[in-house]
Amino acid sequence: MTPTGYVRLMLLAATALGGAALPQAQAQQPAANRVLRVAPHADLRTLDPVVASILVTRMHGTMIYETLFSWDAQLNPQPQMVDRFEASPDNLTWTFRLREGLRFHDGQPVTSRDVVASLSRWMARDTVGSKLREYTASLDVVDDRSFVLKLKRPHGAVPFSLGSAVGQIPAIMRESDARTEPTTPVTNTIGSGPFRFNRDAWRPGALVVYDRNADYVPRNEPANGMAGGRVVKLDRVEWHIMPDPATAAAALQTGEIDIWEQPAQDLIPVLQRARGIQVEKYTTNQAMLRPNHLFPPFNDPRARLAMAYLVNQPDALTAGVGDEQWWTACGSYFVCGSPNGTAVGSDAYAQPNVETARRLLAESGYRGERVVLMTTNDIPAIGRMAEVAAAALREGGMNIDLQFQDWGAVTTRQPKKDPPDQGGWNLFVTFASGATMQSPITNIGTNMACDRAWAGWPCDEEAERLRNAYVEAVGDEARQKALEALHLRLTAMQPYRLLGQFNQPYARRANITGLLPGSVMTFWNVEKQ
Known part of the structure; x- marks a missing residue:
């Protein structure tokens, strides 16, 4: 039986049997139309969104905590817990007042004491927070609702940073x-x-x-992305953990769940044909x-350029994602279509060039290791993307040892700095959210700060100088100029080979609105x- 046929059989069986009964949260449930049942992509294990950067913990964090600012649908920061704020003319003193x-x-x-303690802890953990801490001279309480951030030198993205929704989020907790x-x-x-977390x-x-937190007072503005008024129209949200995709697909069709947050790509065509389901x-x-x-060969930028000339984005995306309606080739490290979506310097790598790649590999000293x-x-x-990359690199003359492991083993191996022949590694494929990658401040892969960079540890003093120039730029014109200079340097240094971008769909029952x-x-x- 084909995989699609198996899925159809599972869906029919679930429909006939009514599906397995879902666990009940409590003996007394709110009205059915006031309870939203969601199948998230993973189980919730860590409750602290300042310690863990994983997506499911961030989702949990945004349910029960707030941040001073929030990103709207265009990823621009808007006040959330903050009522009003102002910056001094030299951009060094920022004064904030909390809303009532x-x-x-x-x-x-x-x-404000809760705020100062929370931000200080976040700055010690997060990429965005630690960058802001580099610029911070002091962070002080003025009164119960006011506090002041003083900087050593201008930072052009203070509200953006304080509203970060990626990595470890700057959630405001009780001071204790x-x-x-x-x-x-x-x-x-x-x-x-x-929302309140129901621990019981x-x-x-x-x-x-x-x-639902009945005491919560939302902002008056319309909801926009994660910004604006957070008006809760449900009594309860339940996350039902369903690691098996066929089970989640069946539960969505039978109405046992209302939303599947990240449906498996190979089940999307089945869901698109299902009555009462929207993808x-x-x-x-x-x-x-x-x-x-x-380690060699990729400690030499010529070998990284060779990699860029060999691995073709459409080939990788077709293998990994499938239907072109869900993906696009993109030459921007900071995400095509985002506020920072420049692709300057990337044209040379839009099409494979095996001859140039072989020459660069030879110049780098690679000899078939x-x-x-x-x-x-x-x-x-x-x-699937890794297999396509391996085939392309072999065509360019590289001796690729493609090693399959469970994802937990891959993520455990990523931080190891051992040589590749002693349990280390040379390459891996991964994904990151567009919201994470769309800014030089939040993009973990373009941080080239050597030992302080993410796994892979790219090291380039000039790229870091240009990244700081972007952080310090004030005004759209200065920021765009700094952005393009940084992107040109990144395309020459290739901290990673862009494999393009793809849209992650979600699936919902047709009676669910307002996401x-x-x-x-x-x-x-x-x-x-």
Whole structure:
């Protein structure tokens, strides 16, 4: 039987049997149209969004916590917990005032002391936060609702950073929680956001429950991305953990769940044909082939340029994602279509050039040594893209050792700096959200700060100088000039080979409305008819 036939059989069986009964959160449930049931992409294991940067923890964090600013649908920062703010003419002193009505779930008011403690902890953990900390001279409480950030030198993206929805988010916690060591997870779940975490109903591996925070006071503005008024129109949101794609597809068709956050790519055609199901774009992801800059051959930029000339984006995307309606080739490290989506300097790599690649490899000193490309089939798109990359690199004369492992083993191996013949690696394929990659401030792959960079450890003093120039640029014209100079340098240094970008769809039942595009899936503004 074909995979598609098997899925159809599963769907028919689930329909006939009514599906397996889902666990109940509590004996007493709100009305059915006031409970939203979601199948998230992963189980919730870590509750602290300042310790963990994984997506499911960020989703959890945005349910129960808030940030000072929030990114709208165009990824521009808008005030969220902040009522008003101002910057001094020299851009070095930023004064903020919190809006009225902010209270934690235990009834305590949110104060500037909570904010200062929370931001200090976040700055010690997050890429965006640590960059802001480099520029920070002091962060002080003025009164219960006001605080002042003083900078050593101008930083052109303070509100953007304070509203970050990627990496470890700058969630505002109670001061007592925020005093926890930055590497120690906070286990309390007392935020000030529109939902409360229902700890009594939580069953790891099966069920996560959030109840509407009846005391929450939303902003008056219309909802826009993650910004604006977070008006909750449900009594409860339940996350039902369904790691098996066929089970999730069947549950969506029978109405046992209302939303499947990240449907498997090979099941999308089945869902698109199913009655009462809508499949729609939600987020954009960037795919990449990441080299290890510590060891030959990719410690030499000529070998990385050869990689760029060999690996073709449409080939990788077709293999990994399939239908072209879901993907696009893109030469921008900062995501085509984003506010920073310049592709300057990338034209040369739009089409393969095997002859040029072979010449560059020879000039780099490569002589056929084994190159370890670690990958996985746990995430099928990653495995298929890795196979395409391996074939292209072999065509250019590289001796590729393609090693398949489970995804957990790949992620455990990523941080290791051992030589490739001693358990290390040379290459891997991965994805990152467009929201993460769309800015030089948040893009983890273009950080070329040597030991302080993400796995792969690219090291280029000039790229870091240009990245700081972007951070310090004030005004659209200065920022665009700095952006293009940085992008030109990155295309010459190739911190990773861009494999293009693709849209991650979600699937919902037709009676669900109001989902907002954003950096993570959120559930305020959502209605169930």
